[in-house]
Amino acid sequence: MAKVAFLGLGVMGYPMARHLKAKGHEVTVYNRTAAKADQWVSENGGRAARTPREAAEGQDFVFACVGNDDDLRQVTLGPDGAFHGLKPGTIFVDHTTASAEVARELSAAAKDKGAAFIDAPVSGGQAGAENGVLTVMCGGDADVYGKAEPVIMSFARACRLLGPSGAGQLTKMINQICIAGLVQALSEGVHFGKKAGLDMEAVLDVISKGAAGSWQMENRGKTMNEGKFEFGFAVDWMRKDLAICLAEARKNGASLPVTALVDQFYADVQKMGGRRWDTSSLFARLDR
Template sequence: MTTAAFIGLGVMGYPMAGHLANAGLTVRVWNRTAAKSEQWAREYSGTGCSTIGEAVKDADVVLTCVGADRDLKAVYEGEEGILAGAAPGAVLVDHTTASAGIAEYLAEAARNKGMGFIDAPVSGGQQGAENGKLTIMCGGSEADYAKVQPVMAHYSRALNLMGPAGSGQKTKMVNQIAIAGLVQGLSEALHFAEQAGLDVARVVDVISKGAAQSWQMENRSGTMIAGEFEHGFAVDWMRKDLGICLEEARKVNASLPVAALVDQFYADVQAMGGKRWDTSSLIQRLRKFR
């Protein structure tokens, strides 16, 4: 697959499309804000397109990375959408963190058009996208995955097919459920250390060598201690993701009491003005309400 269309140039999609261009693929991009496509085309060897149809025409693979279910329907459906403009035989890959239901819906719609579909949500944040080291969880057929795996490899460090359509999204839900509890636990631990009068940085240096160690501790404890949150994965997006998790949990009869509680804690952070703060800002809620 040598010709790729990339739809959605946010903080994730922009560098991901860039990795494809740097790898030598022919890349055409489209973004709802046209200026972003033009900016990308000036920075990378590729073409900024004014319509989705122009971007996806005759592309071997069409990749999307947008906001949520409603945004996916907006770019996939209609006379100007991906399903209408992409060629039979193309494989559609969606990197949006969305519901399993929309993945299953789009997979069926793609099949009806003679196209493949892979739901492929990512983990690793903006830094992972920029460094080309994302973890990608995929759902779809083995045949479609085999076609696009070399394309996604240009910006991933871990890439796995988890099962049929929707399995990638469900795996991403597992990831977000785990992170929610972990960040709250780390926030409580650091808050306790502060209140107990300990040198918090020294505490982290010690416990990070043992069983308490985590990616969040290694990469976020310093900014949490300093009260710096203007970076990383926004609280607004985490609440969107946890909403998806809780909805799916009701469907599959799974109990998520901690995730539901942390979701409400994030609502408190939003009310504090932290909608765009990093998810590690849960500690600020504890500092406020102590």
């Protein structure tokens, strides 16, 4: 069992930290809103810290799951950032969906402290975090990853090292690129079927067993057909992620025409008032 800190108790971090505690690790938590950290401690035990630096002091592992590159830099390198409290040998594991650039930057900064850094964005959404079955995509040094993997598996069903620092974030970008295209295609299929007068619940049940089947079809096809978008991964978050993908593509020369188009479709959904709707709400712009 390890001494660990968890920074960021949002919809993902809150249950991820809970799984760490349930596995027997000694857990200290930090959240920008202190009341959230106090609530977590009242429910799970452990300790709440008032700054990221305080949370990181004396820990074997420090986990983070915050909003974006700027939030991540603030919680690590800011005046009270966690990196100021790292002891030599501490492993910092970042679950934020962020840029590959910031992952490489923080990896170098951690090494300057005698510590180590793993970029480890996740897939599986809030349900995956709640149930401890996230997929974790990692970038970093193999020996460091080998030490971190058993602890990460406290809330994961799959975890893999994909390459050096930044590889985890690049893999998450691929994940989001694939989802964007799949959800748009599913939206168009359901829209087409409804216009054709078909029983789309029956249609989806049949085609999900064939080559068109996907996680999105199994988990979002029925609710899309019913016009329900009040759960899952929010449009605002998806646009943040797609902006990261498109920025990286401009650097490496990749062509992402469908991703760019779907990003603009999500902008349409935002204008419709769907900023917090689930990403399957792409269907709403076709069905209006």
